[in-house]
Amino acid sequence: MENLWALLALVFVTLLTFLSKLVFKRRPERKLPPGPKPWPIIGNLNLLGSVPHQSLHLLSQKYGEIMQLKFGKFPVVIASSPEMAKQFLKVHDMAFAARPALAAGKYTSYNYSDMVWAPYGPFWRQARKIYLTQVFSAKKLESFEDIRVEERRHFFSRLRSLSGKPVVLKDHLCRHTLSTITRMVLGSKYFSESGDDKSSIVKLDELKAMLDEWFLLNGVFNIGDWIPWLNFLDLQGYGRRMKALYKRFDKFHNYVIDDHQTKRAKDKDSIPRDVVDVLLQQAEDSDLDVKLTRDHIKGLLQDLLAGGSDTSATTIEWAILDILKNPRVIEKAKEELDRVIGRNKWVEEDDFSKLPYINAVIMESMRLHPLGTFLIPHSAMEDCKVAGYDISKGTMILINTWSIGRDPNSWDAPEKFLPERFLGKETDILGSNFALLPFGSGRRRCPGYPLALKIVRTMLANLLHGFNLKLVDGMRPEDICMEETFGLATHPKKPLAIIMEPTLPDNFY
Numbered sequence: 407m408e409n410l411w412a413l414l415a416l417v418f419v420t421l422l423t424f425l426s427k428l429v430f431k432r433r434p435e436r437k438l439p440p441g442p443k444p445w446p447i448i449g450n451l452n453l454l455g456s457v458p459h460q461s462l463h464l465l466s467q468k469y470g471e472i473m474q475l476k477f478g479k480f481p482v483v484i485a486s487s488p489e490m491a492k493q494f495l496k497v498h499d500m501a502f503a504a505r506p507a508l509a510a511g512k513y514t515s516y517n518y519s520d521m522v523w524a525p526y527g528p529f530w531r532q533a534r535k536i537y538l539t540q541v542f543s544a545k546k547l548e549s550f551e552d553i554r555v556e557e558r559r560h561f562f563s564r565l566r567s568l569s570g571k572p573v574v575l576k577d578h579l580c581r582h583t584l585s586t587i588t589r590m591v592l593g594s595k596y597f598s599e600s601g602d603d604k605s606s607i608v609k610l611d612e613l614k615a616m617l618d619e620w621f622l623l624n625g626v627f628n629i630g631d632w633i634p635w636l637n638f639l640d641l642q643g644y645g646r647r648m649k650a651l652y653k654r655f656d657k658f659h660n661y662v663i664d665d666h667q668t669k670r671a672k673d674k675d676s677i678p679r680d681v682v683d684v685l686l687q688q689a690e691d692s693d694l695d696v697k698l699t700r701d702h703i704k705g706l707l708q709d710l711l712a713g714g715s716d717t718s719a720t721t722i723e724w725a726i727l728d729i730l731k732n733p734r735v736i737e738k739a740k741e742e743l744d745r746v747i748g749r750n751k752w753v754e755e756d757d758f759s760k761l762p763y764i765n766a767v768i769m770e771s772m773r774l775h776p777l778g779t780f781l782i783p784h785s786a787m788e789d790c791k792v793a794g795y796d797i798s799k800g801t802m803i804l805i806n807t808w809s810i811g812r813d814p815n816s817w818d819a820p821e822k823f824l825p826e827r828f829l830g831k832e833t834d835i836l837g838s839n840f841a842l843l844p845f846g847s848g849r850r851r852c853p854g855y856p857l858a859l860k861i862v863r864t865m866l867a868n869l870l871h872g873f874n875l876k877l878v879d880g881m882r883p884e885d886i887c888m889e890e891t892f893g894l895a896t897h898p899k900k901p902l903a904i905i906m907e908p909t910l911p912d913n914f915y
Contacts, residue, residue, distance in 0.1 A: 436796040439474040449476030457892050459779035463809040478632030482802045486809040488840035493792050499848040504785040506802045508631050510624045513648035520705030529696045537853040540684045550590045557586040566915040572903040579719035587714035593680035607661045625894030659704040718861040725771040728823050731883045743871045753867040755860050764867050766825035772844040779808035779896045781846050807843050816841040876905040
């Protein structure tokens with residue numbers, strides 16, 4: 407009998423163990439990317455510092471080319487090498503085509519109604535198609551070439567009038583790129599350089615300040631995004647600033663759209679004159695998969711104004727700083743320009759196939775100073791395995807292009823400014839070479855790159871061709887500050903004043 411009870415007890419324990427394993431079966435252990443241990447509540451937000459791309463670069467040297475942190479309670483994976491960028495942007499491009507739903511997209515981009523923050527789906531695909539075929543096509547950009555030439559001449563004439571005086575070039579570059587992009591996109595500037603023009607809705611300085619605020623707010627680490635229960639407190643004040651900026655831009659966009667609609671109503675047979683007309687025409691197309699609303703148009707215009715003005719000006723500014731810090735580069739660039747272009751003309755947009763050194767200077771500056779030190783964040787649309795690691799749906803992905811541009815496995819002497827590294831070989835900068843990603847790659851690659859390259863190349867080449875650039879008295883190349891600020895676009899921390907002396911015949915300016 408005792409043996410029977412012992413046997414029954416053994417069967418009972420065995421059955422209980424089996425049932426408990428069946429009922430409380432644990433999820434198979436997942437292999438996560440390495441990374442620092444997160445703190446309660448804040449996760450690893452304490453590790454970001456004032457210049458997050460540099461902080462995460464240092465962390466990647468400890469944890470590797472792919473690592474996982476926690477921003478608050480949310481997982482964030484950082485890719486810091488060309489191979490890891492390729493995994494997310496090409497191999498698994500579809501799985502990571504989404505964007506995280508951050509406050510910036512909600513409040514500054516008309517509830518994710520633009521190209522930057524829109525979720526991957528029918529509207530985003532449709533908007534991208536409109537951009538590629540109606541806004542940034544070769545034919546459309548060619549139709550705006552006269553505007554770009556005219557604005558360049560105004561720009562160089564203004565610089566000539568300041569000959570011999572210290573000039574903060576960034577201020578003039580921003581004015582030039584903003585004038586160019588507003589004429590192309592809006593058909594008119596819609597801003598005045600003083601308060602005297604009653605036909606303008608804003609002053610230049612006001613619009614520039616609005617765009618600066620847009621870039622700042624779209625690049626900040628907003629605590630409310632990562633610790634949602636603190637969102638209502640708006641501890642950093644970013645939410646309040648986003649809502650205030652929305653109201654200012656909304657007034658501007660409504661004015662522009664109303665003005666265009668009035669003109670179109672008077673001349674119903676007119677062809678689109680600018681990008682606003684193109685978007686309004688598309689909004690009338692009943693065959694579109696997703697009807698373009700007024701907010702969609704505003705969101706797309708917002709992207710174009712921001713992306714087409716500040717980004718190009720900042721890229722040129724970094725290149726100027728790089729070459730002033732390396733005088734030998736100026737000499738070689740000017741020699742190429744004098745030999746190929748000559749002293750009796752400006753550089754034109756179709757000259758760049760003949761200017762390999764100028765192109766190399768631009769690529770080298772983009773490598774060291776990518777405009778976005780992180781690509782705009784991606785988000786996992788599904789559970790996925792990358793490089794042997796498990797990535798959960800909803801995980802945010804940051805591609806650290808600043809770190810990639812300094813990868814010693816891809817670049818010899820990565821900290822040095824050496825345009826010569828690009829000579830004698832074809833180097834793609836449009837997304838297939840994952841060691842150099844100024845415009846991103848994959849589905850989310852910047853659609854405006856054709857215009858950006860035209861503006862950056864011609865402006866930088868002509869600044870070198872038409873002027874001698876000199877540091878102010880007493881300043882040496884090694885004194886130039888190359889420190890960065892952090893944001894959606896990364897600017898030099900200290901604007902540099904330089905002396906600009908015209909070198910071409912007087913009638914060229």
